[in-house]
Amino acid sequence: MTTAVPTSSAPPGRSTGRPPGAAGGHLAHNYHPLPVTVTDGQGSWLHDADGRRYLDLLAGYSALNFGHRHPDLVAAAHAQLDRLTLTSRAFEHDLLHPFADRLAALTRTETVLPMNTGAEAVETAIKAARKWGYETRGVAPGRATIVVADGNFHGRTTTIVSFSTDDDARRGFGPYTPGFRVVPFGDAAALAAAIDHDTVAVLLEPIQGESGVIVPPDDYLPAVRAACDDAGVLLIADEIQSGLGRTGTTLACDLWGVVPDLVLLGKALGGGIVPVSAVVGSADVLGVLTPGTHGSTFGGNPLACAVGLAVVGLLETGEHQARARTLGAHLQSRLAALVADGLLAGHRGVGLWAGIDVDPAWGTGRDLCERLLARRVLAKDTHGATIRLAPPLTIAENDLDWGLDQLTAVLRTP
Ligand SMILES: *Cc1c(COP(=O)(O)O)cnc(C)c1O
Secondary structure (H helix, E strand, C coil): CCCCCCCCCCCCCCCCCCCCCCCCCCCCCCCCCCCCCEEEEEECEEEECCCCEEEECCHHHHCCCCCECCHHHHHHHHHHHCCCCCCCCCCCCCCHHHHHHHHHHHHCCCEEEEECCHHHHHHHHHHHHHHHHHHHHCCCCCCCEEEEECCCCCCCCHHHHHCCCCHHHHCCCCCCCCCEEEECCCCHHHHHHHCCCCEEEEEECCCECCCCCECCCCCHHHHHHHHHHHHCCEEEEECCCCCCCCCCCCCHHHHHCCCCCEEEECHHHHCCCCCCEEEEECHHHHCCCCCCCCCCCCCCCHHHHHHHHHHHHHHHCCHHHHHHHHHHHHHHHHHHHHHHCCCCCEEEECCCCEEEECCCCCCCHHHHHHHHHHCCEECEEECCCEEEECCCCCCCHHHHHHHHHHHHHHHHCC
16 A cells, blocks of 8 residues: 655645745745744744744734734634534524624624625625615616725735736736726825716725825825715725724724724634634625625634634723723834934834834835844835834733834844
8 A cells, every 4th residue: 555645845844844935845935924934822922943932013914913822712713613613604503693793793883794804805895885886876787886095905806906006916917807996095085086976885994004004194084984975885994904903993993983884804803713704884785695696605604703703702892902002002102212213214003003114224124024033023014115013912011112122123233
């Protein structure tokens, strides 16, 4: 009897036997990771195979708002693994309605449509908005448009990259899905002017994460809401990165008291354990998706609902939102001091979420991340000179200060 022997040069186990981050081998090269290979994590800290300890200031692009292996989330997942993991939506399971009800209550919305990844939530909202537009606004068949902002990041599907303004994300992937109109982010007048009788929705990140934590002027989202109301079109807020506590509020839109028609959630909703996303919002709008028109094999599965319910449980107390506010104020003031000292070219942010701009005279964003890595701090550059800081909301204040001390030390030594 023969056993198939894997031809991979990488043996299973703790080490890949290859320089971390190196190209080659069997893995597709669609990422350029920092040269570190992580083997385990707890809270805000990670270890590599050699036992070195790193502070995580990226937190899975905010998928890890509660840190690595939060005990409540791990316990919920373990318990569910021992009961039931998948039914498909052909049958009901006992956590589906509790998950929908508690997520709706947390976000003060009527209806929850569960999916898996963020991009699927975006696609779901696009489909719902178009069908709603045809059925209730009388838009001529095939003519619906959705207004979006430049600098957006909504995911990686062919339709979503069709309205990306990032050349790397878009180029080479056509033919592009029509029906999107791009306007400058932060300019409510330009947005209002782009809405016409074929427009069904405006789709925006209230704060643009991937673009470098771009916070719009305070009057922007209220003006966008008013423009949508005037024209009778939907406001869809992509809160996949900004939502679930990051900004010090449950949703970023809460900062301005704006209530969208649909809110897209993902990332932290899965507690860093499983992919869980959802479209939450108006029953009238989501009601256009009737049986057979939309779905997902894994959407709303029991394991996802168990973890999602535990995430909702963490946010129901308001404690993590409050931490994001107080620690966030501390983070923003320390970053402002680095800008005042001339060590950073700029910074912006809200809550425990910041974009910092590296002075090109100092180096690139990638240089800074590599120098931080050498001091055992993990962060990731986005778009050249900008680095996004998004520590777990559970980070201890002295750990955050230690991380910022490392950042300061690195910036002081060009
Ligand atoms: C990450 C992200 C997405 C896409 O989520 P995936 O789970 O990677 O598909 C969409 N919108 C925003 C704002 C995001 O940050």
